[in-house]
Amino acid sequence: QINVLQAKKKFEILDAMLSFMHAQFTFFQQGYSLLHELDPYMKKLATELDQLVIDSAVEKREMEHKHALIQQRSLSSPQDFSYDDSKVEFNVDAPNGVVMEGYLFKRASNAFKTWNRRWFSIQNSQLVYQKKLKDVLTVVVEDLRLCTVKPCEDIERRFCFEVVSPTKSCMLQADSEKLRQAWIQAVQASIASAYRESPDCFYIE
Numbered sequence: 001q002i003n004v005l006q007a008k009k010k011f012e013i014l015d016a017m018l019s020f021m022h023a024q025f026t027f028f029q030q031g032y033s034l035l036h037e038l039d040p041y042m043k044k045l046a047t048e049l050d051q052l053v054i055d056s057a058v059e060k061r062e063m064e065h066k067h068a069l070i071q072q073r074s075l076s077s078p079q080d081f082s083y084d085d086s087k088v089e090f091n092v093d094a095p096n097g098v099v100m101e102g103y104l105f106k107r108a109s110n111a112f113k114t115w116n117r118r119w120f121s122i123q124n125s126q127l128v129y130q131k132k133l134k135d136v137l138t139v140v141v142e143d144l145r146l147c148t149v150k151p152c153e154d155i156e157r158r159f160c161f162e163v164v165s166p167t168k169s170c171m172l173q174a175d176s177e178k179l180r181q182a183w184i185q186a187v188q189a190s191i192a193s194a195y196r197e198s199p200d201c202f203y204i205e
Contacts, residue, residue, distance in 0.1 A: 090186035
């Protein structure tokens with residue numbers, strides 16, 4: 001019986017090893033086939049990656065240039081380095097339609113009430129913002145004629161004001177008291193300007 005087992009062991013072990021080698025061959029062959037099919041996509045992705053690297057470098061240079069300009073303005077007017085005076089001004093009759101623009105902190109409407117810094121602007125009787133300079137505009141208030149604006153003092157942050165519409169309210173924070181007053185006045189002026197431009201259509205609606 002021992003002799004039979006010894007003889008049987010030789011081909012059983014060899015058969016197991018051969019099965020293992022076949023399994024390895026099939027595994028790597030299927031892997032090659034799959035990756036070979038993905039080869040055009042990977043090449044396309046590599047090209048897009050190169051373009052993303054270039055775009056990122058260009059954006060970095062632009063941001064560094066803007067930062068350098070802000071620092072120069074800060075040095076030229078050290079009495080108030082938190083913002084640029086040009087942003088405080090607003091013009092309801094601006095040729096490009098942008099009454100006022102600048103950075104504001106916006107309180108989220110979610111349960112966490114987080115604050116995010118966004119680039120806001122008042123244009124075409126709307127209050128809109130962007131996450132980044134080239135992003136699509138997000139409309140906060142579709143028609144300023146239906147809104148009111150008021151400063152908010154009973155809140156954990158300074159320089160806050162609220163834009164209230166019939167459907168929702170938006171809590172915003174400026175960088176200074178001067179900027180808060182400028183934004184409030186800009187919203188009020190835009191409301192008045194919108195009424196002057198099309199009062200009849202508004203009352204009919």
